[in-house]
Amino acid sequence: AQSVTQPDIHITVSEGASLELRCNYSYGATPYLFWYVQSPGQGLQLLLKYFSGDTLVQGIKGFEAEFKRSQSSFNLRKPSVHWSDAAEYFCAVGAASGGSYIPTFGRGTSLIVHP
């Protein structure tokens, strides 16, 4: 069965600093990988996704993530964090099920941004 580990429950950064959120996955085949963001009281919004090809993927809001098969990782990065980036971030791996792919989510990392 597929699984996702986000080892950091909370991350605190200063505005303008760089950010890296960690994600490790377990899946037997080539994974479909995602990062979603959830602002307080909101649903989840897709930041970026990896299906195949270039292992460095660009997303919305200046985020990027790098797929490293050898490390089973898909870490999310941003060079300069804005206060509006404070939110909950979820990594997910998509597993095949009946012709569709159903994401399994990690428990999330809460990003706190200090002014």
Add this chain to the structure above:
Amino acid sequence: ETGVTQSPTHLIKTRGQQVTLRCSSQSGHNTVSWYQQALGQGPQFIFQYYREEENGRGNFPPRFSGLQFPNYSSELNVNALELDDSALYLCASSPVGENTGELFFGEGSRLTVL
């Protein structure tokens, strides 16, 4: 383009009652998934519907059931509510013809069971 809408946004029930949550999928999307998100946790997959048929189910008991209608909207029904059912219930839809797992989420229905 209208996004995924869910109703009600908040509701309070007592243990043993039944609840129905509703979801309208985004225009052009034919697949609907339901997730349960407990406080401080990631979303947990309940089930997915495609063409009015259940297309995958997570580790949830049978008292969690669902429906999908011809217009692709969906309902989640939970019978015999327990305190642990208190959570944010998220509905997500997926585009026609794309089996990539990318989901478009609604804002959720917050259920409190007393």
